Amino acid sequence: MEEKLVKEIEQEGVSRRQVLAGTGALAAGAILSHVGGLISPAVAKDGTTEQWPWPYEKLDPEKTAQLAYEEWYRVFCGAAVISSIFSQLREKVGGPYNSFPIDSFIYLEGGQAGWGTICGAPAGANMVFNLIIGPRKPLTDNTTAHEMCIDIMEWYSKANMPIYMPKNPKVTAELPHTVSNSPLCHLSVGRWMKAANKPLASPERKDRCARVAASTAYRAVELLNDWKDGKYKATGEFNCGKIHGITGQQNCNDCHGANIPEAPKAPPEAPKAPEAPKKA
Amino acid sequence: MEEKLVKEIEQEGVSRRQVLAGTGALAAGAILSHVGGLISPAVAKDGTTEQWPWPYEKLDPEKTAQLAYEEWYRVFCGAAVISSIFSQLREKVGGPYNSFPIDSFIYLEGGQAGWGTICGAPAGANMVFNLIIGPRKPLTDNTTAHEMCIDIMEWYSKANMPIYMPKNPKVTAELPHTVSNSPLCHLSVGRWMKAANKPLASPERKDRCARVAASTAYRAVELLNDWKDGKYKATGEFNCGKIHGITGQQNCNDCHGANIPEAPKAPPEAPKAPEAPKKA
Numbered sequence: 258m259e260e261k262l263v264k265e266i267e268q269e270g271v272s273r274r275q276v277l278a279g280t281g282a283l284a285a286g287a288i289l290s291h292v293g294g295l296i297s298p299a300v301a302k303d304g305t306t307e308q309w310p311w312p313y314e315k316l317d318p319e320k321t322a323q324l325a326y327e328e329w330y331r332v333f334c335g336a337a338v339i340s341s342i343f344s345q346l347r348e349k350v351g352g353p354y355n356s357f358p359i360d361s362f363i364y365l366e367g368g369q370a371g372w373g374t375i376c377g378a379p380a381g382a383n384m385v386f387n388l389i390i391g392p393r394k395p396l397t398d399n400t401t402a403h404e405m406c407i408d409i410m411e412w413y414s415k416a417n418m419p420i421y422m423p424k425n426p427k428v429t430a431e432l433p434h435t436v437s438n439s440p441l442c443h444l445s446v447g448r449w450m451k452a453a454n455k456p457l458a459s460p461e462r463k464d465r466c467a468r469v470a471a472s473t474a475y476r477a478v479e480l481l482n483d484w485k486d487g488k489y490k491a492t493g494e495f496n497c498g499k500i501h502g503i504t505g506q507q508n509c510n511d512c513h514g515a516n517i518p519e520a521p522k523a524p525p526e527a528p529k530a531p532e533a534p535k536k537a
Numbered sequence: 538m539e540e541k542l543v544k545e546i547e548q549e550g551v552s553r554r555q556v557l558a559g560t561g562a563l564a565a566g567a568i569l570s571h572v573g574g575l576i577s578p579a580v581a582k583d584g585t586t587e588q589w590p591w592p593y594e595k596l597d598p599e600k601t602a603q604l605a606y607e608e609w610y611r612v613f614c615g616a617a618v619i620s621s622i623f624s625q626l627r628e629k630v631g632g633p634y635n636s637f638p639i640d641s642f643i644y645l646e647g648g649q650a651g652w653g654t655i656c657g658a659p660a661g662a663n664m665v666f667n668l669i670i671g672p673r674k675p676l677t678d679n680t681t682a683h684e685m686c687i688d689i690m691e692w693y694s695k696a697n698m699p700i701y702m703p704k705n706p707k708v709t710a711e712l713p714h715t716v717s718n719s720p721l722c723h724l725s726v727g728r729w730m731k732a733a734n735k736p737l738a739s740p741e742r743k744d745r746c747a748r749v750a751a752s753t754a755y756r757a758v759e760l761l762n763d764w765k766d767g768k769y770k771a772t773g774e775f776n777c778g779k780i781h782g783i784t785g786q787q788n789c790n791d792c793h794g795a796n797i798p799e800a801p802k803a804p805p806e807a808p809k810a811p812e813a814p815k816k817a
Contacts, residue, residue, distance in 0.1 A: 278570075292543045306636045307640055309641075330652055332580075332672075332676065353638070356637075357638075358587045358633070358668060359587070361664075361671065365672065367778075367784040369655060369659075369663055369686060369720075370686035370779055371784050372687070372720065372777075373777060373785040374654055374721060375652075376784070379649075383644055386644075387644045388638060393643060394640055396640050403644060406652075407650050407651075410652050440649075443783065445785055447800065450783065450800055451801070455801055456803040457782055457784070457800060459803065497652075497723075498647075498651055503724050503726060504652065504726060505723045506654070506723070509626075511792065512792040518731075520731075520737060521730055521731070523738055535731050
């Protein structure tokens with residue numbers, strides 16, 4: 258996984274040497290001077306919020322999911338996932354969680370202000386991972402949050418949603434379950450609406466989305482608890498950049514049908530000159 | 538615009554009465570008690586980061602764009618947009634900007650950890666608007682940040698990117714310009730790669746993305762400066778929920794071709810009973 262990430266980061270414009278040397282603030286400084294050195298690395302001035310990992314105490318996934326379900330009816334999917342985890346950590350830990358403005362993230366609903374891009378549930382979980390565990394190499398010596406984003410987006414795309422069944426659900430009729438094959442709100446909600454034959458404004462669609470947020474918060478806490486116990490292993494396998502040479506999801510056929518285009522490829526590397534014979 | 542937003546919020550499960558009564562924390566409490574009252578509204582414990590708007594001083598769009606361009610080579614698109622604006626506001630204002638962990642948001646690159654969902658540039662701008670101006674109704678009495686998200690995603694989708702030309706660009710060859718017709722990374726980057734015939738890992742693609750982040754930071758600051766001057770007017774017109782009854786982007790044909798499905802619709806409202814005659 259480490260090697261894979263090094264390759265991905267290289268694609269984004271950081272050399273292998275920089276990545277492999279990338280351990281903490283020192284590395285960020287080294288990279289900075291390499292690319293121009295015009296801007297200092299951002300360090301939050303109170304000295305705690307840009308030092309990772311943020312202190313984490315294990316949470317109960319069930320309790321977290323129920324909180325997320327209820328919070329959906331106040332702040333919708335993205336902020337509900339963030340709030341369900343951070344509201345508990347404010348109580349248990351305090352510190353950096355106290356100053357993080359949870360309610361700002363209501364805009365993640367509907368795939369960001371209703372535009373149907375990434376569902377707020379994985380968008381909120383991705384944010385939580387990166388706030389708690391910290392940014393990836395080369396800014397830190399850690400690739401875990403990056404890997405956890407890939408894991409939860411892959412998990413979300415394959416899950417038969419909604420998974421979590423709340424206590425005292427607002428809608429008591431049985432809801433259909435669907436697989437989105439994508440982390441996008443438009444596809445996740447659209448496939449469910451088609452299967453359920455329910456409109457966007459229906460109580461059933463709303464409760465389905467509240468349960469999707471709850472299901473994602475549950476899974477996010479499972480991953481974070483594993484990480485806290487030193488048991489987390491990255492499981493995500495999809496890498497569109499490797500397969501097709503472009504950033505992407507795993508549902509290529511949804512838009513491309515059978516004709517998935519190949520992105521322009523880098524020219525093959527020139528053969529290396531033979532090494533000079535070693536001196537005896 | 539106000540009326541449109543009220544309708545959108547209604548679709549998400551909040552009643553018209555609640556929305557129209559939604560002025561600040563009091564309204565949040567009222568809504569909360571309506572939907573169950575199990576969770577207190579999140580209020581950051583230091584008392585400054587969840588009070589909106591955050592103090593804002595007008596910034597120079599040109600300087601901000603150049604900062605974003607340079608920051609791309611450290612933290613990629615999403616965090617570059619956030620950093621270009623917040624690093625200046627840390628100097629000019631301090632306060633809530635000091636504790637916001639900018640560098641966590643490196644994961645917005647590549648449409649969130651390389652998954653090709655929303656481009657980090659509009660994702661970062663959306664975040665900045667909602668952190669500074671504050672969340673929409675019903676949590677506050679303000680719809681501006683919500684409208685600004687729609688504006689910048691529509692602007693991004695129609696822009697002939699990249700627009701901003703940095704001082705001392707790392708790539709000096711002329712780069713092609715393309716219109717993404719979408720805020721998604723996969724489409725924005727993919728269309729440009731096809732036009733340029735350059736691979737993902739090429740210096741040209743990287744510099745194109747750095748300039749896209751810079752262009753978006755420039756536009757974000759123009760909108761924020763207008764808002765500060767009391768001159769901001771929402772201009773975004775696309776509303777997929779209204780047109781097709783589902784969250785979505787404006788590029789329906791990209792995936793659906795000519796056959797854009799209609800989402801399940803709500804049954805027509807029952808005719809209202811005639812009002813009782815008024816007493817004389």
